Amino acid sequence: MNALRRYGALLAPYRNRYLAGLSLLLATNALSLTIPWLVKGSVDAIAAMQAGRPVEGWLTSPWHFVGALVVIALVLAVIRTASRVVILGAGRYVARDVRERLYQRLLEADPSFYSRFPTGEIMSRGVSDVRMLEAVGAPGVLWGCNALFMFAIALPPMLSVSPLLTGLVLIPHPLLAGVTMWAATRVKRYSREAQEAMAELTTHLQETLEGMHVVKAFTLEEQQAARFEDANDRYLERSMKEALTRGGIGIVAVFAAGFGTCAILWAGGRAVAQGTLTYGDLALFLSLNAMVLRPTIYLGWILSLLQRGLAALDRVDELLLAPLAVRDPEEPKASGALEGRLEVEGLTYRYPAGAEVSTRRLALDDVSFTVPPGGVLGLTGPIGSGKSTILRAIPRFLEVPAESVRMDGVPIERWDLGDLRRGIGYVPQDGTVFSLSLGANIAFGEPDASEAEVTAALRAAELEKDLDQLDDGLETLVGERGVTLSGGQRQRLAIARALLIKPRVLLLDDALSMVDAETAVAILANLRERLPGTTVVVSAHRTATLLGADELLVVDRGRVVERGAPDELLSKPDSRFFAMHERQRLQSEILESA
Numbered sequence: 001m002n003a004l005r006r007y008g009a010l011l012a013p014y015r016n017r018y019l020a021g022l023s024l025l026l027a028t029n030a031l032s033l034t035i036p037w038l039v040k041g042s043v044d045a046i047a048a049m050q051a052g053r054p055v056e057g058w059l060t061s062p063w064h065f066v067g068a069l070v071v072i073a074l075v076l077a078v079i080r081t082a083s084r085v086v087i088l089g090a091g092r093y094v095a096r097d098v099r100e101r102l103y104q105r106l107l108e109a110d111p112s113f114y115s116r117f118p119t120g121e122i123m124s125r126g127v128s129d130v131r132m133l134e135a136v137g138a139p140g141v142l143w144g145c146n147a148l149f150m151f152a153i154a155l156p157p158m159l160s161v162s163p164l165l166t167g168l169v170l171i172p173h174p175l176l177a178g179v180t181m182w183a184a185t186r187v188k189r190y191s192r193e194a195q196e197a198m199a200e201l202t203t204h205l206q207e208t209l210e211g212m213h214v215v216k217a218f219t220l221e222e223q224q225a226a227r228f229e230d231a232n233d234r235y236l237e238r239s240m241k242e243a244l245t246r247g248g249i250g251i252v253a254v255f256a257a258g259f260g261t262c263a264i265l266w267a268g269g270r271a272v273a274q275g276t277l278t279y280g281d282l283a284l285f286l287s288l289n290a291m292v293l294r295p296t297i298y299l300g301w302i303l304s305l306l307q308r309g310l311a312a313l314d315r316v317d318e319l320l321l322a323p324l325a326v327r328d329p330e331e332p333k334a335s336g337a338l339e340g341r342l343e344v345e346g347l348t349y350r351y352p353a354g355a356e357v358s359t360r361r362l363a364l365d366d367v368s369f370t371v372p373p374g375g376v377l378g379l380t381g382p383i384g385s386g387k388s389t390i391l392r393a394i395p396r397f398l399e400v401p402a403e404s405v406r407m408d409g410v411p412i413e414r415w416d417l418g419d420l421r422r423g424i425g426y427v428p429q430d431g432t433v434f435s436l437s438l439g440a441n442i443a444f445g446e447p448d449a450s451e452a453e454v455t456a457a458l459r460a461a462e463l464e465k466d467l468d469q470l471d472d473g474l475e476t477l478v479g480e481r482g483v484t485l486s487g488g489q490r491q492r493l494a495i496a497r498a499l500l501i502k503p504r505v506l507l508l509d510d511a512l513s514m515v516d517a518e519t520a521v522a523i524l525a526n527l528r529e530r531l532p533g534t535t536v537v538v539s540a541h542r543t544a545t546l547l548g549a550d551e552l553l554v555v556d557r558g559r560v561v562e563r564g565a566p567d568e569l570l571s572k573p574d575s576r577f578f579a580m581h582e583r584q585r586l587q588s589e590i591l592e593s594a
Helices: 002-032 034-050 062-108 111-116 119-161 163-170 173-210 212-217 221-274 279-320 387-393 417-422 438-442 451-460 464-469 487-500 517-530 566-570 576-593
Strands: 342-349 364-371 376-380 405-407 424-427 505-509 535-539 551-556 559-564
Touching: 002 034, 002 062, 002 119, 002 279, 034 062, 034 279, 062 119, 062 279, 119 163, 119 173, 119 279, 163 221, 173 212, 173 221, 173 279, 212 221, 221 279, 342 387, 364 376, 364 387, 364 551, 364 559, 376 387, 387 505, 387 535, 417 424, 424 487, 438 451, 438 487, 451 464, 451 487, 451 517, 487 505, 487 517, 517 535, 551 566, 551 576, 559 566, 559 576, 566 576
Parallel strands: 376 535, 376 551, 424 505, 505 535
Antiparallel strands: 342 364, 342 405, 551 559
16 A cells, blocks of 8 residues: 555646546546447337337437437547546656656765666666556556446446346456456566566666677677577566466456356346346346446456556655765755865775675775865875775765865865855766767856857867867767767866866866876866866876876875875885886886887
């Protein structure tokens, strides 16, 4: 019942639409009831004429019957169409609302959410499961209520005509109810298993498409095809279980409908022969039975659809109700524009269990530093040392211990989350690019920016010189994930996008790794010129990129193992930074001389 209440809450905003649609549906069924009575009157009139008796009532001519039937059919067509438009439309509005809530949740979610739910899983739930919810809220409500109305309207006149025939028609229904109850929970379980298999299939397909160049480079086509075939077979097996169970309900429903018709013909024929029932009464009863025949057959489909919808609702709610580690404070202590003073004190962090980068050791261990407004801090160290974790903690992409990170003297967990992030420009290593034009990608965070402002950001990111290589300049479509751009161009595009919003704090997470050393140094110099008061934290493996920083931290296994100005560290032959810089310098000289 809890699931039904939750689904009812989804329908509640459109209760007036549903009430209007159901009222029209009830009127449709009530008007449909006049047709069996027309049939009864016509049959009785024909029987009277054949027996030479006077015809009673107004159906004294076939044209009366035809005329009444045409009028009723026309009115029924209008009302029935209106009821379907209103109810099916309400179901589509429900699905729209769920999709919007899901998308909003995805925008609010922190990285730990995406570690629990892979992209393919989210896509499956957002498409297949929402479509199933729509099926329950649209045709499910329509046919379910239609069945209830039809039984409620048709059974009283059936009882008035012949309680015996009505009892015979209802004999198989307890069997149908029992089979339906038995199958209901199984349909829900099998439906959930089938949807989970579909999510697995979608995830595999999405990963293959994203990494197709790797698949081809390592000639893994056959291996990936075998994995896809296994996932596809699992989906087939589970969906067949669901289909066979639903089919069992359908078989019993068809048997119940067929049994009722046979019982009417057998017992009703005997009653007519004995004179206890007229031909018109038998025709009326057969017509009424025909009205309840389709709802009886569809009953299994309706109930199985409901169970599949409830299974889909459980899966959708797992996304909607998943706890979020990072939330806006109820009473923010700070809001508005940032000044850019960044303080990190005793920052210790371990990724939660199940996270994509979860490890047994601490990701960060007692990290402390201060960057004044307009200062530049460099981070370097081995891969996996914790540099990215430090940068992701600053805009609260991670929920770190309270009081360990402060912005302008206020703990970041007490800042209004929107204001905090609006003042921070974050550029990840992958240089995320959207399927838009080059100009639209750069203006993604500032849609109203002028072309001159976009061009200035391009110039600061050392990307303006690449415009000549693009056929349509700023209007060039960069393709899905920026497939038409090189890795360095994607990184510089992402930097230009961050520069355009003029952040008070700029975080570059190894965002210059695909750019040559000379261009990287030029970009950092441009940053200081274009945004003189902006605090910059830049991580990099290439030591030459960090020589212009005010202070440098060497991070290893989550700890700051060395700190100081770049010149100071380079003056110490026993420092780690000196060793890294010399090693990279020698490697560069060897490559140049080769």
